[in-house]
Amino acid sequence: MSTPVYVLLLAAGRGARFGADTNKCFVDLRGKSILRRSYEAFLQSDLVSGIAVVVSKGEEDKAESLLHPVIDQRFLGFVNGGKERAESVLFGLRYLSRAPENGMPLILVHDAARCLVSPNLINQCIEASLRDHVGIAPAIAVTDTIRQVAENGRIESRLNRDRLRAMQTPQCAFLDILTFAYETCERQQLTITDDLSALEAVGYPVRLIDGESRNLKITTPEDFDLAEIWLEKAE
Numbered sequence: 001m002s003t004p005v006y007v008l009l010l011a012a013g014r015g016a017r018f019g020a021d022t023n024k025c026f027v028d029l030r031g032k033s034i035l036r037r038s039y040e041a042f043l044q045s046d047l048v049s050g051i052a053v054v055v056s057k058g059e060e061d062k063a064e065s066l067l068h069p070v071i072d073q074r075f076l077g078f079v080n081g082g083k084e085r086a087e088s089v090l091f092g093l094r095y096l097s098r099a100p101e102n103g104m105p106l107i108l109v110h111d112a113a114r115c116l117v118s119p120n121l122i123n124q125c126i127e128a129s130l131r132d133h134v135g136i137a138p139a140i141a142v143t144d145t146i147r148q149v150a151e152n153g154r155i156e157s158r159l160n161r162d163r164l165r166a167m168q169t170p171q172c173a174f175l176d177i178l179t180f181a182y183e184t185c186e187r188q189q190l191t192i193t194d195d196l197s198a199l200e201a202v203g204y205p206v207r208l209i210d211g212e213s214r215n216l217k218i219t220t221p222e223d224f225d226l227a228e229i230w231l232e233k234a235e
Contacts, residue, residue, distance in 0.1 A: 002103060003103055003104070003105065003106055003130060004049040004050070004099075004102075004103060004105040004106070005047050005048050005049050005050075005105065005106045005107075005108065005126055006048075006049060006050050006051070006052065006076065006096050006099065006105045006106070006107050006108070006175070007042045007048055007050070007051040007052070007107075007108045007110060007170070008052055008054060008079075008089065008092040008093070008096065008107060008108065008109045008110070009035075009038055009039060009042070009051055009052065009053045009054065009110055009112050010054045010081070010085065010088055010089070010092075010109065010110065010111050010112055011023065011025040011035050011038075011053060011054060011055050011063065011112035011113075012054050012055050012056045012059075012080075012081025012082075012088050013025075013081075013085070013113070023055075023056065023059060023062075024113065024218065025038075025112045025113060026059075026062060026063070026066060027224070029115065029218075029224070029227060029228065029231070030228060030231050030232070033066045034112060034113060034115045034218060035053070035063060035066055035067065035112050035115075036066050036067055036069075036070065037115035037116070038110065038112040038113075038114065038115040038117065039051060039053070039067055039070060039112075040070055041115070041116075041117050041118065041119060041122065042108075042110070042119075042122060043070060043072070043074065044119040044122075045119045045122045045123055045126070047122075047123055047126045047127075048074065048108075048122070048126075049074065049105070050074045050075070050076040050099065051074055051075060051076060052076040052077055052078070052079055052092060052095060052096055053067070053075075053077075053078050053079070053112075054078075054079045054080075054081045054088050054089075054091070054092050055078055055079075055080070055081060056080070056081055057080045057081075060078045063078060064078070076095075076096070076099060077095070079091055079092045079095045086182065086185065086186070086192050086198070087186075089109055089182060089195065090179075090182045090183065090186060092109075093107065093175065093178060093179045093182060094179070096175060097175060097179065104174050104175055104176055105174070105175045106126065106129055106130060106172055106173070106174055106175070107172060107173065107174070107175050107178050108122070108125060108126065108170035108171070108172040109169060109170060109171050109172065109178075109195045110169045110170040110171075111169045111217055113217045113218045113219065114168065114169055114215050114216065114217050114218075115218065115227070116214045116215055116216065116227055116230055116231070117168075117169075117170070117212070117215045118212060118214070118215070121138055121211065121212050121215060122170060124138075124209055125137070125138060125170050125171075125172050125209065126172065128207070128209055129172045129173065129174075132207065133174075134173075134204075134205040134206055134207045135171065135172065135173040135177075135178075135195070135196050135199040135204055135205065135206035135207070136171065136172050136173070136206070136207055136208075136209060137167055137168065137169070137170075137171040137172075137194070137195070137196045137206070137208055137209075138167075138168040138169070138170075138208070138209050138210065138211030138212070138215065139165035139166060139167050139168060139208045139209075139210075139211050140165065140166050140168065140210070140211040140212070140213060141161075141164075141165060141166075142161045142164040142165065142166055143161070144161070145158070145161060146158070146159040146161055146164060147159065165208060166211075167194055167196070168211040168212075168215050168217075169194070169195075171194060171195035171196055172195075173195070173199055173204065177199065177202075177204055178195065178198070178199070180202060181198040181199050181201060181202045181204060182198050184198075184201065184202050185198050185201050185202075188201075214230045216230075
C-alpha cells in the first residue's frame with residue numbers, strides 16, 4: 001500500500017479506577033500483558049506500517065521487556081506521554097512526523113487498554129479513512145436509557161438512545177490534519193475527549209463505523225473480568 005499507516009498506541013495513563021499499583025497496561029491478562037495484546041492486534045494487520053508506543057517517563061524499560069518477544073521492524077519506538085491524553089497524543093504525532101516515510105501517513109490512535117480490538121476492525125478503520133478522506137472512529141449503539149442530569153442530580157432531560165453512540169478506538173485521520181487539529185485545540189485551550197472531537201473542533205469531516213462489543217476499554221476490575229471471559233470464549 002502506498003500510504004504509510006502508523007499506529008499511536010497510548011499506554012501512559014495510570015488507571016486510578018483500576019486499582020493496581022502499576023500501569024494497568026502492564027498487568028497480565030491470561031498470560032500476556034494488556035499492552036502486548038494491544039500491540040499484537042496491530043501486528044496482525046498487513047495494512048499497518050509501524051507502531052509507536054506512548055508510555056510515561058521511566059516506564060520504557062518495563063514496556064520494552066513486555067513487548068520484546070514481538071518487537072520487529074515495524075516498531076517505531078517509545079514516546080513519553082503528557083499529563084493528559086490529548087497532550088500524549090500531540091507528543092506522539094510530533095514524534096511520528098519525523099518517521100522516514102514517503103507520503104502523508106494515516107495515523108491510528110488507540111488506547112492500549114482496549115486490548116481486544118480485532119484486526120478486522122483495525123482494517124475497516126484504515127480502509128474507510130483512506131477511501132473517504134475523513135476522520136474515522138468505531139462506535140457502538142447505546143442500549144441503556146440515558147438521562148442528562150444537573151450537578152445536584154436533578155434530571156434535565158432524557159436522551160434518545162437511538163441516536164447515541166459509545167465511542168471506541170482506534171480513531172484515525174491523516175497526520176497533517178490530526179496534528180493541526182490537536183495543536184489548534186492546545187492553542188485555544190479547548191477540552192477534547194477523543195481524536196474525533198479534535199477534528200470536529202477544526203471543522204474536519206468525521207464518520208463513525210460499527211464498533212465491536214468486545215473492544216471494551218479496561219478501566220475497572222470488572223472490565224478486566226469481562227475481558228478474561230471474552231478471551232476464554234475465544235480459546
